[in-house]
Amino acid sequence: MSRLLFEAPELKTVPVKGEDGLYPVHRIFCVGRNYAAHAAEMGVEVDREAPFYFTKSARMLTPSGATIPYPPGTDNFHYEMELVLAIGSPVFKAGRDEALGAIYGYACGLDMTRRDLQLAERAKQRPWDLGKDVENSAVVAPITKAADFGSVGDQRIHLEVNGEVKQDAHLSDLIWKVGEIVSHLSGFYHLAPGDLIMTGTPAGVGPVVAGDRITGGIDGLDAIELTIGEPE
Numbered sequence: 259m260s261r262l263l264f265e266a267p268e269l270k271t272v273p274v275k276g277e278d279g280l281y282p283v284h285r286i287f288c289v290g291r292n293y294a295a296h297a298a299e300m301g302v303e304v305d306r307e308a309p310f311y312f313t314k315s316a317r318m319l320t321p322s323g324a325t326i327p328y329p330p331g332t333d334n335f336h337y338e339m340e341l342v343l344a345i346g347s348p349v350f351k352a353g354r355d356e357a358l359g360a361i362y363g364y365a366c367g368l369d370m371t372r373r374d375l376q377l378a379e380r381a382k383q384r385p386w387d388l389g390k391d392v393e394n395s396a397v398v399a400p401i402t403k404a405a406d407f408g409s410v411g412d413q414r415i416h417l418e419v420n421g422e423v424k425q426d427a428h429l430s431d432l433i434w435k436v437g438e439i440v441s442h443l444s445g446f447y448h449l450a451p452g453d454l455i456m457t458g459t460p461a462g463v464g465p466v467v468a469g470d471r472i473t474g475g476i477d478g479l480d481a482i483e484l485t486i487g488e489p490e
């Protein structure tokens with residue numbers, strides 16, 4: 259085997275509740291506008307024809323409890339509290355039931371966003387990468403196995419900044435349900451173990467500044483926490 263010209267990037271992983279082993283992350287897919295009240299606050303209509311997606315590099319994965327620097331290039335860095343799906347078996351062109359069966363577990367996640375850049379890109383009909391594919395921006399708490407969580411129903415999803423509630427909704431508010439998301443996305447990708455899907459955020463998104471502490475939770479899952487540090 260040929261030698262590598264430089265050291266390969268460190269594999270990104272997420273802990274799993276009740277397991278010694280770690281969940282190795284391959285890809286991170288994100289669903290846009292999956293709560294009606296959030297779409298409304300962003301000034302857009304919900305497209306009920308099909309969900310839409312953007313991606314974050316797996317390199318952007320950050321563990322819950324971390325302190326991340328306030329990122330460069332923005333004056334409006336936002337939190338988005340989300341339910342994260344972890345795929346546990348290969349799934350391709352699957353119906354909803356098969357898709358649901360491919361979900362290994364669930365976790366709390368934060369889709370941290372340079373909102374000013376995302377909106378500028380959106381206005382110019384350009385891709386959202388500078389707004390969304392931000393270093394340290396895919397924060398994921400430990401995964402709870404699907405069998406231990408049960409089914410996605412009306413669990414509360416919430417987020418606080420410095421203890422003040424900013425987002426407060428229920429998973430029953432999801433426009434595209436988790437089985438529908440995995441089924442639809444599997445029509446375009448060979449989804450496989452290691453793929454994470456961030457399912458969208460409820461209303462109440464807003465900015466953070468250096469020194470802020472974000473906490474969030476979903477009933478039945480490990481809570482999530484993030485501290486915003488000074489810019490580098």
Ligand code: MN
Nearest residue numbers: 338369458459
């Ligand atoms: Mn999001």
